[in-house]
Every structure is written in structure tokens, then in C-alpha cells.
Amino acid sequence: MNFRHFTLRSIAIAAAVLLGAAALTPPPAVATHGQGAASGILNTRTWKVCVSGWTAGQNASHYAITQVSATEVNASSVHCPSGYNVSSYAASYPDTWYGSTSCNAWSGSRCASKSVRLNGRTITTTTQWRKTATHEFGHVAGLGHRSTNSSCMTQGAAPPIVTTFDAHDKSSINANY
Amino acid sequence: MFNRSRIAAALGATALAVLMVGCGSGQEPQAADHDHATHQHDDDRSVYRHADGTEANTDTYDSIASADLKGLAKASDLVVRGQITKAQKGVLIAKGDPTAKYTVFTVKVSDTVRGVQSQQVDLALMTEISGSQVVVEDRPTPVIGSEVILVLTKIAPEFQREGYVLTNQSGLLLVKKDGTVVSGLDGSTPVAKQAKALRTADQVLAELRSAG
Numbered sequence: 001m002n003f004r005h006f007t008l009r010s011i012a013i014a015a016a017v018l019l020g021a022a023a024l025t026p027p028p029a030v031a032t033h034g035q036g037a038a039s040g041i042l043n044t045r046t047w048k049v050c051v052s053g054w055t056a057g058q059n060a061s062h063y064a065i066t067q068v069s070a071t072e073v074n075a076s077s078v079h080c081p082s083g084y085n086v087s088s089y090a091a092s093y094p095d096t097w098y099g100s101t102s103c104n105a106w107s108g109s110r111c112a113s114k115s116v117r118l119n120g121r122t123i124t125t126t127t128q129w130r131k132t133a134t135h136e137f138g139h140v141a142g143l144g145h146r147s148t149n150s151s152c153m154t155q156g157a158a159p160p161i162v163t164t165f166d167a168h169d170k171s172s173i174n175a176n177y
Numbered sequence: 178m179f180n181r182s183r184i185a186a187a188l189g190a191t192a193l194a195v196l197m198v199g200c201g202s203g204q205e206p207q208a209a210d211h212d213h214a215t216h217q218h219d220d221d222r223s224v225y226r227h228a229d230g231t232e233a234n235t236d237t238y239d240s241i242a243s244a245d246l247k248g249l250a251k252a253s254d255l256v257v258r259g260q261i262t263k264a265q266k267g268v269l270i271a272k273g274d275p276t277a278k279y280t281v282f283t284v285k286v287s288d289t290v291r292g293v294q295s296q297q298v299d300l301a302l303m304t305e306i307s308g309s310q311v312v313v314e315d316r317p318t319p320v321i322g323s324e325v326i327l328v329l330t331k332i333a334p335e336f337q338r339e340g341y342v343l344t345n346q347s348g349l350l351l352v353k354k355d356g357t358v359v360s361g362l363d364g365s366t367p368v369a370k371q372a373k374a375l376r377t378a379d380q381v382l383a384e385l386r387s388a389g
Binding site: 038039040054091092094095096097104121135145154155157 | 332
């Protein structure tokens with residue numbers, strides 16, 4: 001057995017071991033934020049939020065600011081109409097959705113300015129207002145939708161109406177920044 | 178020896194590839210990996226874009242979520258197939274938000290699956306926010322001439338406008354010339370997955386009709 005023969009056999013054995021290990025290794029726990037927010041991730045963790053529109057929506061947006069501030073994000077409300085990178089506006093829309101978040105300006109692969117809309121026509125309770133505002137702020141941070149009872153990032157009207165981010169959400173937000 | 182070295186190299190490369198794919202496949206991409214500029218999808222993205230302006234990529238929090246075709250139809254006032262004959266842009270419908278503009282699409286109805294029959298209906302879609310064109314990945318963007326299947330909810334009386342909105346963002350499916358349907362990107366919603374499996378407009382309509 002010469003050295004070359006030995007090396008080739010070693011590579012083949014190592015490859016077989018690696019293949020076997022790959023086959024036996026269970027997949028990592030699946031994160032459930034899908035591909036993240038279609039509106040991307042706000043490009044800074046310093047959020048200056050312009051809050052306006054219906055009073056109930058403003059209150060909910062201030063609540064959401066406290067929720068997202070429990071992460072690496074440093075969010076604060078600022079005077080409108082200038083000097084903000086997030087706007088949260090509550091009005092009455094004919095659509096069936098509770099809320100929406102859009103990226104208004106891209107900066108490379110991240111979003112430089114996001115706007116949140118809260119639908120005062122479809123949201124009828126304080127809990128739903130809070131959930132919707134926090135949910136939309138999750139999109140501002142780049143989170144996608146989830147299917148779990150522990151997070152505000154679920155869709156639909158079905159209870160439980162969770163108004164907070166769970167540990168997975170917070171960790172995902174922190175990972176984005 | 179040449180063959181052995183090639184076999185060993187191939188095995189090594191295969192093992193590495195399997196390990197790399199394995200590490201990635203069980204873990205959904207984090208949001209940080211979402212690159213708007215280069216993100217690729219299996220479907221034809223052109224139907225999700227507006228061709229004439231900047232984009233406002235939008236996430237919506239639907240009040241009716243995760244419904245399949247039958248569930249969506251049951252939650253709806255009207256389900257039709259038809260063709261877009263007119264599109265009126267820049268319409269203000271939302272109360273208290275002048276930055277949200279709608280396009281009102283007039284649809285010539287060829288088949289009413291559910292609800293009151295009529296020859297044409299109006300669909301209001303929010304298509305512009307603060308001057309940017311709205312793009313929702315769960316929803317294709319129709320143009321004049323598009324053949325569509327629509328799952329609709331009547332606009333609330335407070336807006337004093339006859340017409341409909343989508344029951345959720347999956348409620349708009351485009352029918353291609355070959356009779357197949359296009360819904361959300363990558364089968365991103367239950368409806369999109371179902372539509373992809375059913376393939377044709379006739380099959381989708383049959384499923385919608387089964388909602389009664």
C-alpha cells in the first residue's frame with residue numbers, strides 16, 4: 001500500500017462517514033418566520049417612529065414601541081412629519097386586513113423607510129389593536145408570519161390574540177441587527 | 178488508480194454537498210438572508226410586479242388567514258371568473274388616509290361561482306402607498322385583459338361605493354392562456370399551494386363551487 005493509495009482510501013472512507021453522518025443527523029429545529037418579511041428589514045436598529053391617525057391606533061403603536069424595545073431595537077416616537085424612518089398610521093380602509101407594512105425605499109438589500117397601516121374598520125378591541133401594531137412592527141424588523149399560539153406574528157382572527165413577541169421572535173429580531 | 182482517485186474525489190464532493198445542503202434545508206432562511214434585489218422564485222415574478230413605477234413591497238395581516246379555496250369561498254360574498262376590462266387608478270377610498278390609493282378594476286363576469294349573479298363587478302385593490310406601487314407577494318397584479326378568478330367581499334356601506342375587495346390577499350388568481358392558474362409566490366399560502374396542485378382554472382373553480 002503506497003501513500004497515494006492510502007490517502008485515496010482515507011478520503012473515500014471519510015466521505016462515506018460524512019454521508020452517513022449527514023443521513024443520520026436530524027434537521028435543525030425549524031424556524032417559522034418563512035422567508036421573513038416581504039417588506040424586508042429596516043436598515044437600522046434605531047427606529048424613529050412617526051405615530052399618527054386614529055387615537056386607538058396611536059395608543060397601540062406606543063404599546064408596540066415598548067414591545068420592540070425589549071429587543072436590540074432602540075425605538076422611540078418622534079414628531080411627524082419629518083425625521084422618521086418608520087411611520088405608523090391608523091385609518092379606515094375598505095380592505096379586510098387588520099394591518100399592513102410596506103417598504104417605501106430600499107437601501108441595498110435592506111429597507112430605509114417603512115410605513116405601517118392599521119385598519120380601524122376591522123380592528124375592534126384594544127387587544128386586537130395592540131396585537132396588530134406589534135405584529136406590524138415585527139414586519140418592520142423583518143419578521144415573517146408564524147403559526148404558533150405564543151407569538152403576535154400569527155394571522156387571522158382566531159384566538160389566542162397574543163400581543164407580544166415570544167422568545168423566538170425576539171431572537172430573530174436580534175439576529176437581524 | 179485514475180479511476181480510484183476520481184471515485185474518491187466524487188465521493189468527497191458529494192459528501193460535502195450533502196452536508197452543505199443538509200445544513201441549509203432544515204433551517205428556514207432568516208430574514209437577514211432575504212435579499213430583495215436577488216431573491217429568486219420558481220414562479221414568473223412579472224405577474225407580481227407593477228411595470229410602471231417603484232415598488233412598495235408589502236406584508237399584510239389578513240383577518241381571514243390560512244384559508245384554503247373552500248374556506249375562502251365560504252367566507253366570501255362573491256366568487257367569479259371574468260376578464261379585467263377597465264382599470265381606474267389613483268382612487269381614494271380609505272377614510273383618513275390620502276396616501277393610500279386604489280385601482281378600481283372593472284371585471285366582465287363570465288362565471289359566477291357564488292353570490293349574486295351580475296354581468297360585471299368592480300374590484301378595489303390598494304395599489305399605491307405614499308407614491309410607491311404596492312407589491313404583495315401573495316397576490317398577482319392584474320392588468321386590463323387579464324383573465325381572473327376572484328374571491329370577494331363586499332365593500333362596507335360606510336365607504337359609499339358599490340364594489341368589492343379581496344376576501345384575503347389569496348383571493349385573486351390569474352388564469353393564463355393555457356388555462357392554468359397563478360396564485361401566490363412559491364405556493365406561499367394554502368390557496369397558492371392548492372392552486373398549484375389543481376393547476377387549471379376549471380379545477381380551481383370546481384373546488385370553489387364545492388363550498389356551496
